[in-house]
Structure formats: structure tokens, C-alpha cells
Amino acid sequence: xxxxxxxxxxxxxxxxxxxxxxxxxxxxxxxxxxxxxxxxxxxxxxxxxxxxxxxxxxxxxxxxxxxxxxxxxxxxxxxxxxxxxxxxxxxxxxxxxxxxxxxxxxxxxxxxxxxxxxxxxxxxxxxxxxxxxxxxxxxxxxxxxxxxxxxxxxxxxxxxxxxxxxxxxxxxxxxxxxxxxxxxxxxxxxxxxxxxxxxxxxxxxxxxxxxxxxxxxxxxxxxxxxxxxxxxxxxxxxxxxxxxxxxxxxxxxxxxxxxxxxxxxxxxxxxxxxx
Numbered sequence: 531x532x533x534x535x536x537x538x539x540x541x542x543x544x545x546x547x548x549x550x551x552x553x554x555x556x557x558x559x560x561x562x563x564x565x566x567x568x569x570x571x572x573x574x575x576x577x578x579x580x581x582x583x584x585x586x587x588x589x590x591x592x593x594x595x596x597x598x599x600x601x602x603x604x605x606x607x608x609x610x611x612x613x614x615x616x617x618x619x620x621x622x623x624x625x626x627x628x629x630x631x632x633x634x635x636x637x638x639x640x641x642x643x644x645x646x647x648x649x650x651x652x653x654x655x656x657x658x659x660x661x662x663x664x665x666x667x668x669x670x671x672x673x674x675x676x677x678x679x680x681x682x683x684x685x686x687x688x689x690x691x692x693x694x695x696x697x698x699x700x701x702x703x704x705x706x707x708x709x710x711x712x713x714x715x716x717x718x719x720x721x722x723x724x725x726x727x728x729x730x731x732x733x734x735x736x737x738x739x740x741x742x743x744x745x746x747x748x749x750x751x752x753x754x755x756x757x758x759x760x761x762x763x764x765x766x767x768x769x770x771x772x773x774x775x776x777x778x779x780x781x782x783x784x785x786x787x788x789x790x791x792x793x794x795x796x797x798x799x800x801x802x803x804x805x
Contacts, residue, residue, distance in 0.1 A: 542577065545611065549607060554604060559599055565587070566584065568583070620667070623711065631666060631711075635698045636657070636659055636660065638680060639676055639679070640658055641657070646697075673717060677694070678721070699718070719737055722739075723742055724743050727744040742784070745784060746780060747761055747780060756791065759773075761790050762779055764793055768789065
């Protein structure tokens with residue numbers, strides 16, 4: 531029934547239309563229109579009054595509306611609104627958490643770095659949320675795989691997790707006291723511990739890392755007096771590789787470093803041997 535035939539007094543608003551990440555109508559496949567706020571808050575939520583006041587704006591939008599298929603993320607949110615849970619690992623996250631998790635992760639993996647959340651237009655925000663949801667809906671392992679991909683494609687000489695994860699890490703940092711994100715944070719903390727050099731006692735998302743896996747070659751030299759070239763050379767010897775194959779290595783696991791130090795301590799100093 532059109533508004534011309536029924537009048538604005540028959541206007542209605544679905545609950546899900548109030549959820550920020552939902553931007554399209556499931557029935558008609560068109561973008562939802564955000565009407566200007568009224569002078570008073572109670573009038574803003576008076577649907578009939580708002581429709582009557584902005585009738586011309588609504589007609590204009592209807593004329594220009596383009597068909598826009600509802601995203602999988604919007605469909606997922608509709609189900610969460612209806613049933614409250616989805617029986618997956620994202621259930622502890624409420625709608626606000628889901629929005630920010632998908633948006634910020636999508637920004638980090640699918641959009642140009644340096645763009646803030648408030649700077650996104652409708653299409654960019656929609657693309658970011660869809661990209662983030664595609665990863666998160668597939669489970670923790672998919673998230674870790676995507677974070678590793680972001681780490682590997684870093685153009686920085688020294689990759690660092692806060693930079694590699696961008697807005698996603700910033701959002702998680704803001705929620706480090708929130709019990710709803712504890713599972714998500716735990717997976718990210720483990721990923722950081724396994725893939726980035728940290729000093730013992732360093733905190734990641736509010737949790738102290740007691741057993742970091744990696745140490746920088748520079749830090750290993752400071753602590754143990756074994757230079758980078760020597761560490762690479764001994765590791766290459768262990769692995770049956772050419773030392774040049776490890777020329778880009780910047781970090782070493784504590785396990786490998788212990789083996790290197792043990793091997794090096796067993797070698798006789800050449801000068802002492804000659805004497």
C-alpha cells in the first residue's frame with residue numbers, strides 16, 4: 531500500500547530499522563532513509579509525525595532509490611534481534627559489539643589504512659561490516675588466519691600488532707574491561723604472543739603476557755652478546771639452509787635462541803684454541 535493511497539497515518543517502523551548496521555529494507559531491497567531529528571526527542575520517535583513532516587524528502591528518496599540486496603550481516607542481525615542468540619561463538623557480543631567488531635575488523639582488512647570510523651560513507655561502512663562479518667562468522671580460526679594475513683602484508687620494516695590490526699585493535703583496547711569481549715580478546719592475545727616479539731610482562735589488551743614466544747634479534751644480542759649474523763648462521767646450520775635464506779629474519783623464538791646459545795657455548799674460542 532503506497533503512502534499516497536493510505537496516508538502518513540498508516541506509517542510504521544520496524545524495530546530492526548532502529549539498529550544502526552541495518553541499512554536496507556529486507557522486503558523492498560532499498561536503502562533505509564534516515565530522517566532529520568525533530569526539535570524534541572519524543573517527536574523524533576513519533577513515526578507518523580516524522581513521515582508527515584518529511585513527506586517530500588521521502589518521495590524524493592523513493593524516486594532515486596536503487597535496489598540494494600541485504601547483506602549477510604544484516605540478515606544475521608535480523609535473526610539475532612528476533613531470536614536473541616545465534617548459537618555461535620559471537621553470542622556473547624550484543625548488537626553494539628557485533629557492529630563494532632565487524633566494522634573495525636573489516637576496516638583493517640578491506641579498506642585503506644588511515645581512514646577513521648567517522649570518515650566512512652555508506653558504501654565504505656557497508657563493505658567494511660560485510661568483510662569483517664565474513665571472517666568472524668567462520669569462527670576464531672578464520673579470525674587468526676586473517677590477522678596473520680594482515681601481519682604478513684605489512685609494509686613496515688618492523689611490523690607491530692597495533693598497526694597491523696588498526697581500528698580493530700583500537701576497539702578491542704577500548705573494551706578490555708568488558709566481559710562480553712573476553713573470548714575475542716583472548717584469541718587476539720594468543721595470536722600476538724605467538725607472532726610478535728614481546729618482553730616478559732608486556733600487557734596486551736589488559737592482560738600480562740607471561741611467556742612470549744618471540745624475541746627480537748637485537749634484544750637477543752643485548753641480553754646474550756650473540757649477534758644477529760651469528761644467530762642466523764647457527765640456525766641455518768641447524769636447518770640445513772644457506773644463511774642467506776634467513777637474511778630477512780628479525781625475530782627468533784626463545785626455544786630456537788636457547789638452542790643457538792647452547793651450541794655457541796660449546797664452541798671453543800679460535801684464539802684460545804690457537805694459543
